[in-house]
Amino acid sequence: MIVDWFDTNLVSILNGFAIGSLLFILAVGLSIVFGMMDVLNLAHGALYLAGAYLGYQFAGDTSSWLGFGTALGAAALVGLLAGGVLSTMTEPLARRPHLDQALLTLGVALVVAELLAISYGNDVLRVNAPPGLDESVQVFGRTYPAYRLALIGVGLMIAIAVYAVVERTTIGALVRASVADRDMVSALGVDNRKVKLAVLGAGSALAAVAGVLGGPIYGAAPGLDETVLILALVVVVIGGLGSIKGAFIGALVIGQVESLGRALVPDLASFMLFGALALVLIVRPRGLFGAKAAG
């Protein structure tokens, strides 16, 4: 029975993992910046979209490792720079209500998305997977795009890398301490602004890289920024602010809801997303792995 069920839904389950992988890369930066600085970066989706268009720019015409690699590098660089700019822009607002910072990033998101729409038009643009990954492989007797399998692997690697950096290094300890008590870290003589700059830069770079990685699946099109922003927000809310483990579990859950849920009960997909959100928040108002006193 169960084996049959798995066999029928294998493709959906694998898709769920691929989406979850992508969502984790997106959400982890959002979650840490939010947990640490209370900065809700609503430009996160726009950064993803910028990454997707970079993917089109370098890997839109032909399938090549050079093009895809260049796109990834360019996205990381653009993301880092954008994170720096956002950090500088929100700095004068540090003493103002957090809502102002969110509104500022919302304005930036509108401007960036519109500039991208002006430059690239309204069509869905294609991003090619690198050679070797643009074919299908056999998984338990079913054909499945190799790229998505690779994406699951890349997501896992990034998860392990982020986890190792944040949980096992001095810099990571600083980030975790800032999530727990920003003022205390500042009192110990650490410049909060530098930590914020670093985290916002890294988070934004991850968002732009996710845009390139998601390109071969979703392409690049206007409106994608909102879709991924919402999914990433739901992941962060479910997982808990500032928690890497939370972002990981949340991304896996939402990935399956988006893929397996859509496949099993297509009409109720939106309800299921809301249902998952509501369920977690009733049981754990701060998310699965959120700190009790945070917020």
Added chain:
Amino acid sequence: MSTPADAETVATRTRPVGAAIGLLVVVGLALVPLFVAPYETTIIGRILIFALLAVSLDLLVGITGLPSLGHAAYFGIGAYTAGWLTINVTAEAPIPLLAAAGAGALAAAATGWLAVRSGGIFFLMLTLAIGELIFQLAQSWESVTGGSNGLYGIPAVQLAGSPLVLAGLRYWYVLAVFLIGYAVLRLVSASPFGAVLRGIRDNEPRMRSLGYSPFRYKLVAFVLAGAVAGLAGGLLTAQQRLVTTADLGFTTAALALLAVVIGGAGTLWGPCLGAALVVLIRDALGPRLDGHGPLVLGLVFILTVYLLPRGFAGLAGLRFRRRPAEPA
């Protein structure tokens, strides 16, 4: 409870002047169809509708201290309800509007109990997520909403059996409902209930220790705001006789919040001015910029945050002690 008292003093001090200006504005608005061309009249009607949405959002953002980025959802639900009823049941005047307000309230109650458990930025994020889920629902539920094609071919609203086809008549209908909706929110804001909402905004623990249940008050405010947003949505249907998913999308929600912030949160009249600016940029300037109005709106957003932290109301010299802030 010092801030509600302060706000009350401000309101009392400015009441005669404010009332005179208000009356002049209402008379001016009522005369619009007599002196202004139909197209411009329609634009002003759109401003009124968007202003009603913004004022209902101000009840949450400015008065209760709950910044919502999903408020367009209840606006859109009202619009779809009114549209569906007008097509399938009746176009007779108050019914689609009342149903729209009811649907907005119901949807707000169904989602608000979850959202108002949180506050501050967390609330912003939750309402954004909820709004987007309702947007997706509208897009996939094609048998009722028409999906991405929208709900079109909606008959003109009827008043006592005769359809309001002329732009001027339709405008007066919109204006009358706008004034009723605005008056309701004004009364709520000036009532003891409004004072409790301000108290919750400024110091929630203290209100709780005084014996008020913040959850209940916030939920009632949320449902009320949803009802008025639904009413505004019903007006939208009456005005443009077409509902699309864009009307309840993220951009509409963000622009409503922009209207509130740029006008001055917590003042109710400020967001109306904000709405006017937003609609003028989106609907009047936008087409001239090849539909890239959002670019200008994004820039306005950024400039507002830096230059006008208290909105137009701040320019008018009305200083409130602080903007609705989230608990630290």
